[in-house]
Amino acid sequence: MTDLSKTKQSEESGSSPASHFIKTLISQDQKSGKYGGRVQTRFPPEPNGYLHIGHAKSICLNFTIAAEYGGQCNLRFDDTNPAKESQEYVDSIKDNIRWLGFEWDGEVRYSSSYFDTLFEFANQLIASGHAYVCSLSPEQAREYRGTLTEAGRNSPDRDRPVAESLALFAKMRAGEFAEGDYSLRAKIDMASPNINMRDPVLYRIRHISHHQTGDQWCIYPTYDYTHCISDALEGITHSLCTLEFEDHRPLYDWILSSLNLESIRAASVLADSESPYVLPEQTEFAKLKLNYTMMGKRNLRAMVEEGVVSGWDDPRMPTIAGMRRRGFTPASLRNFCESVGVSRSEGVVDLGMLEHAIRDDLDKHAPRAMCVMNPLKIEIDNIPEGEVIQLSLANHPKDEAMGRREVPLTREIFIDRSDFETDPPPGFKRLIAGGEVRLRGAHVIKCHHVERGSSGEVVLLRCSADLDTLGKKPEGRKVKGVIHWVSASEGKPVTVHLYDRLFRVENPEAKDIDDYRKCLNPDSLIEVSSAVVEPSVLEGSNERFQFEREGYFCKDVDPTATGRPVFNRTITLRDSWAG
RNA sequence: UGGGGUGUCGCCAAGUGGUAAGGCACAAGGUUUUGAUCCUUGCAUGCGUUGGUUCGAAUCCAGCCACCCCAGCCA
Numbered sequence: 311m312t313d314l315s316k317t318k319q320s321e322e323s324g325s326s327p328a329s330h331f332i333k334t335l336i337s338q339d340q341k342s343g344k345y346g347g348r349v350q351t352r353f354p355p356e357p358n359g360y361l362h363i364g365h366a367k368s369i370c371l372n373f374t375i376a377a378e379y380g381g382q383c384n385l386r387f388d389d390t391n392p393a394k395e396s397q398e399y400v401d402s403i404k405d406n407i408r409w410l411g412f413e414w415d416g417e418v419r420y421s422s423s424y425f426d427t428l429f430e431f432a433n434q435l436i437a438s439g440h441a442y443v444c445s446l447s448p449e450q451a452r453e454y455r456g457t458l459t460e461a462g463r464n465s466p467d468r469d470r471p472v473a474e475s476l477a478l479f480a481k482m483r484a485g486e487f488a489e490g491d492y493s494l495r496a497k498i499d500m501a502s503p504n505i506n507m508r509d510p511v512l513y514r515i516r517h518i519s520h521h522q523t524g525d526q527w528c529i530y531p532t533y534d535y536t537h538c539i540s541d542a543l544e545g546i547t548h549s550l551c552t553l554e555f556e557d558h559r560p561l562y563d564w565i566l567s568s569l570n571l572e573s574i575r576a577a578s579v580l581a582d583s584e585s586p587y588v589l590p591e592q593t594e595f596a597k598l599k600l601n602y603t604m605m606g607k608r609n610l611r612a613m614v615e616e617g618v619v620s621g622w623d624d625p626r627m628p629t630i631a632g633m634r635r636r637g638f639t640p641a642s643l644r645n646f647c648e649s650v651g652v653s654r655s656e657g658v659v660d661l662g663m664l665e666h667a668i669r670d671d672l673d674k675h676a677p678r679a680m681c682v683m684n685p686l687k688i689e690i691d692n693i694p695e696g697e698v699i700q701l702s703l704a705n706h707p708k709d710e711a712m713g714r715r716e717v718p719l720t721r722e723i724f725i726d727r728s729d730f731e732t733d734p735p736p737g738f739k740r741l742i743a744g745g746e747v748r749l750r751g752a753h754v755i756k757c758h759h760v761e762r763g764s765s766g767e768v769v770l771l772r773c774s775a776d777l778d779t780l781g782k783k784p785e786g787r788k789v790k791g792v793i794h795w796v797s798a799s800e801g802k803p804v805t806v807h808l809y810d811r812l813f814r815v816e817n818p819e820a821k822d823i824d825d826y827r828k829c830l831n832p833d834s835l836i837e838v839s840s841a842v843v844e845p846s847v848l849e850g851s852n853e854r855f856q857f858e859r860e861g862y863f864c865k866d867v868d869p870t871a872t873g874r875p876v877f878n879r880t881i882t883l884r885d886s887w888a889g
Numbered sequence: 890u891g892g893g894g895u896g897u898c899g900c901c902a903a904g905u906g907g908u909a910a911g912g913c914a915c916a917a918g919g920u921u922u923u924g925a926u927c928c929u930u931g932c933a934u935g936c937g938u939u940g941g942u943u944c945g946a947a948u949c950c951a952g953c954c955a956c957c958c959c960a961g962c963c964a
Contacts, residue, residue: 451962456960458959459892532961553894557892557894594894596957651903651912652902654894656894656895659901660900662914663912665913667913669925674926680923707925737924749922751922856925858925859923861925885925887924
């Protein structure tokens, strides 16, 4: 039996997603029937910024794992700190998740929609002696907390009578106190080596309106108090989060086990269910880090606010919105997250992995086209002036289903300046004076005259086409080079944005870097205004193309003021030629 | 020097006592009207380190070292 299953697994492992410790854990829970066969996960962003590629890992993990085990994944906004949150972020996050290809279970959830229950449970904790109202100011509380190596001291209010705490908590909620006057704290252990257990704050006073609840509340629950209860109310089974929350797990468990289990169940989505009610459990995994990339929300926000980039959706940003505009596909991001794996060791993934994921997807799915970035005019003397030869080219070299397109060939065409050399380096396969080269999808041409301007620069190449080489190899010789081209008269001018990594250093967030601005790559965006594309590019509804020999490009959603179409370079083609 | 974690090829990552998967990168060939794709081959006598247990250790035990996280009424 073991042999059989092993064989089967290894045979499938080529195509099926890799296993990892969280799947192993859930498989065990499924086998033991711990949650009655249920798997419910959740993605719990705080709406205080835009989602980035790091979030994508968590999104993919939570949604795919639920799907693989026949469960569901909730989207819950963890909105307990209205000072930093806004509806704009709520909207963008929902949009980004859908774009990635995931759909959450039922309605969007908000921690703030549990405020009533949370408040009631807080009263229960006070009543059962698990929490008290503390009058220490934030500064005093810090002093009382102790340090990493010294135990803290008990608050003078720690043994406040239950009735008094209850009354004060009611007054806090009624708005009778100023911010910082009082807080509700869990009564755990001020000497705990885990600082999170030193009577953590559960509620604080904030006279601020909330993007979802308006002015209904002036006290707001903290993350630690809210998250575990929200999970429990939603019937979450596996609460997946990143490693830095590991120290919070004891608190997560403490809060839930200090509450009455039946009260939680009764307030949860499982109240009327026959499923056994089992509390959720938190499991941590390492967050995604990418080299040459800054992922901190603070820093990303700073780049937006300081105008280092054009916005949250600047194509150089590691945000979902930015990558989308850059031309990344949802599948490429999902595949990338899958290929990176899930573990507990904190590594830094090489950008090359991401690049591979997008090239892999676009190579299969992006139609080919030609675009000349830096035009050099060629006159083909044996094509009559005014004649337009419509060539039929395959949109994809391997996938006939992607169809064909017409590409006009005329007497005057453009090739890229870099495809002609008067002084070619060894191994140069493109056009040289007196040499031959294949025009992609068209004829072999020979350059017999180089025309120069007053300062010696090449202005025009006079060539002639071997009319017998359309769709066949030339007779008696080999022409190695193939270059792309665009008709001078039929081609369309476009603007192209060549993007490169934003930073010159592997870790722009390293401790020894005082200012990330000093590490910016000055060439992260190069605007090319001289580019010309073949007409088909502007005719269809395609957004993404491979401009042959140049890279993958994506039509920008936001044309520049010039009114010309803009194409963003998603990624270059691999280039094994060091020239 | 408190507590919690992590250390397997340049990078990610399987492996759970039976003799080091896979992907990325890299290198060398082959195909090619994209110097792309694709195909083939190569790439850890070694699993932070030192000891121990065992017929046998990346896997078990002990010590040591390195790195990450925690002292918000942020999440």
